[in-house]
Amino acid sequence: LNLPHLASIExxxxxxxxxxxxxxxxxxxxxxxxxxxxxxxxxxxxxxxPYHHPIQSQNVHRENILLKISLPKGELQNDNAHQYAKSTxxxxxxxxxxxxPIAIVNKIYRFRELADFQYINRDSQYSKVIQESLFNxxxxxxxxxxxxxxxxxxxxxxxxxxxxxEILSNPVTKQQITNLNLDLPSLxxxxxxxxxxxxxxxxxxxxxxxxxxSGKIKLINLNHAPRLHTIFVDWKTEIPDFPPQNLxxxxxxxxxxxxxxxxxxxxxxxxxxxxxxxxRDLLLCIYFLKxxxxxxxxxxxxxxxxxxxxxxxxxxxxxxxxxxxxxxxxPWRQSFVKFGVNPKSSSKYAKYQTESFRVLGFHxxxxxxxxxxxxxxxxxxxxxxxxxxGDEMPISLLFQIENIKDPLLVKIFxxxxxxNNVNLxxxxxxxxxxxxxxxxxxxxxxxxxxGEAISQVRINKIxxxxxxxxxxxxxxxxxxxxxxxxxxxxxxxxxKNNDKELQDTNIDNNY
Numbered sequence: 001l002n003l004p005h006l007a008s009i010e011x012x013x014x015x016x017x018x019x020x021x022x023x024x025x026x027x028x029x030x031x032x033x034x035x036x037x038x039x040x041x042x043x044x045x046x047x048x049x050p051y052h053h054p055i056q057s058q059n060v061h062r063e064n065i066l067l068k069i070s071l072p073k074g075e076l077q078n079d080n081a082h083q084y085a086k087s088t089x090x091x092x093x094x095x096x097x098x099x100x101p102i103a104i105v106n107k108i109y110r111f112r113e114l115a116d117f118q119y120i121n122r123d124s125q126y127s128k129v130i131q132e133s134l135f136n137x138x139x140x141x142x143x144x145x146x147x148x149x150x151x152x153x154x155x156x157x158x159x160x161x162x163x164x165x166e167i168l169s170n171p172v173t174k175q176q177i178t179n180l181n182l183d184l185p186s187l188x189x190x191x192x193x194x195x196x197x198x199x200x201x202x203x204x205x206x207x208x209x210x211x212x213x214s215g216k217i218k219l220i221n222l223n224h225a226p227r228l229h230t231i232f233v234d235w236k237t238e239i240p241d242f243p244p245q246n247l248x249x250x251x252x253x254x255x256x257x258x259x260x261x262x263x264x265x266x267x268x269x270x271x272x273x274x275x276x277x278x279x280r281d282l283l284l285c286i287y288f289l290k291x292x293x294x295x296x297x298x299x300x301x302x303x304x305x306x307x308x309x310x311x312x313x314x315x316x317x318x319x320x321x322x323x324x325x326x327x328x329x330x331p332w333r334q335s336f337v338k339f340g341v342n343p344k345s346s347s348k349y350a351k352y353q354t355e356s357f358r359v360l361g362f363h364x365x366x367x368x369x370x371x372x373x374x375x376x377x378x379x380x381x382x383x384x385x386x387x388x389x390g391d392e393m394p395i396s397l398l399f400q401i402e403n404i405k406d407p408l409l410v411k412i413f414x415x416x417x418x419x420n421n422v423n424l425x426x427x428x429x430x431x432x433x434x435x436x437x438x439x440x441x442x443x444x445x446x447x448x449x450x451g452e453a454i455s456q457v458r459i460n461k462i463x464x465x466x467x468x469x470x471x472x473x474x475x476x477x478x479x480x481x482x483x484x485x486x487x488x489x490x491x492x493x494x495x496k497n498n499d500k501e502l503q504d505t506n507i508d509n510n511y
Contacts, residue, residue, distance in 0.1 A: 432469070
């Protein structure tokens with residue numbers, strides 16, 4: 001626009017006298033210099049007071065258009081003088097106004113700082129002397145200027161020559177203090193905070209107001225995490241056969257919403273072409289998980305995540321509660337188990353027991369592997385780097401027993417028989433076997449993380465220590481059995497002796 005450019009000064013005051021307002025920021029000359037040099041302006045509320053602390057401006061560079069709006073005569077009459085909004089609204093409806101741009105405001109001076117605390121010095125003799133001499137430039141009075149050099153003006157005159165130790169030994173009483181006006185000079189600035197605290201009040205982007213069918217207004221949080229309804233099972237908790245009832249009902253609603261009660265398979269054309277993208281993808285995810293849990297009843301979440309199609313990965317946490325329950329502790333901890341399957345019921349579930357490790361420095365290695373992993377759209381099976389081969393760095397330190405492919409460890413597992421009973425600490429496996437496997441895996445993982453060579457001598461020592469420990473435990477068990485048998489024999493002999501004494505007592509009583 002071919003319009004003149006203007007500067008604007010926003011006063012934090014009700015301006016009635018324009019000339020006085022201009023003089024409060026330094027006058028026309030000061031304003032011109034500030035415009036040319038892009039300098040700040042200072043607003044002085046008491047222009048002639050040298051102790052006054054001015055308010056500094058904030059320079060804002062904008063391009064605002066200054067409009068001139070013309071209304072017909074008579075619209076703003078005396079009875080309508082204070083109803084500008086009503087008058088302009090009438091003119092806008094009836095198209096009785098003219099709007100014309102007259103200038104562009106490209107520089108704005110704003111005074112948003114708080115005014116500093118002001119020092120009232122009308123009763124200060126010191127301020128009067130300084131005002132008459134230094135501030136007025138009166139050289140005669142400047143020569144005659146004598147300032148009070150007393151370092152402790154709050155003390156009475158007879159205490160001025162006392163040392164601090166003497167004053168402490170002879171404290172000054174309140175009645176002895178006569179000089180209540182210390183007459184100290186004003187500070188350059190009292191407050192170091194130019195702006196009041198900015199609370200950043202703004203609308204919560206996650207809060208949304210909706211109107212229910214009943215007409216009631218309700219505030220909802222769009223970022224509120226939905227409940228997943230995952231069932232967590234402990235060692236002694238009863239195994240659930242089905243998902244919660246609300247998930248069963250929701251599953252039927254999803255099918256109706258997506259495929260009009262015709263969804264049997266994830267390949268159904270109605271599912272693929274539905275507009276309800278979230279419901280459609282969730283349904284696909286549930287069908288996918290059902291298929292995988294039919295192939296294998298117990299899964300790790302990381303393994304499911306890597307074989308899911310990329311599009312369905314964000315929906316895994318929503319789909320899992322429909323087909324499985326989570327194990328909180330025990331040999332299958334951090335696993336998801338198909339509904340109705342009890343891992344404690346049969347030793348065939350031993351291969352799904354989990355083993356997890358913590359290795360110092362592994363977190364620095366893990367992200368680099370993940371970047372390579374993300375390039376692949378989908379895996380048909382759990383990839384090799386989620387398994388433990390003994391000489392390759394895995395992507396995760398959480399394994400199922402069937403993921404341990406190290407030849408030495410596989411041989412150890414095959415050599416030992418499974419227990420007849422399951423326990424909380426070691427599941428279906430023998431205690432000595434699992435402890436040996438854990439020690440070997442922990443040693444090899446540490447070597448792989450820190451780039452060290454794996455020593456077969458060190459592994460042999462681990463195996464030897466495990467064998468010695470096994471023998472010692474067996475000896476302790478034999479000792480305990482002997483003790484139990486001895487105690488049992490003693491108890492039996494004691495019972496026999498008691499029976500004999502009772503018989504003898506009965507005979508004596510009969511006589």
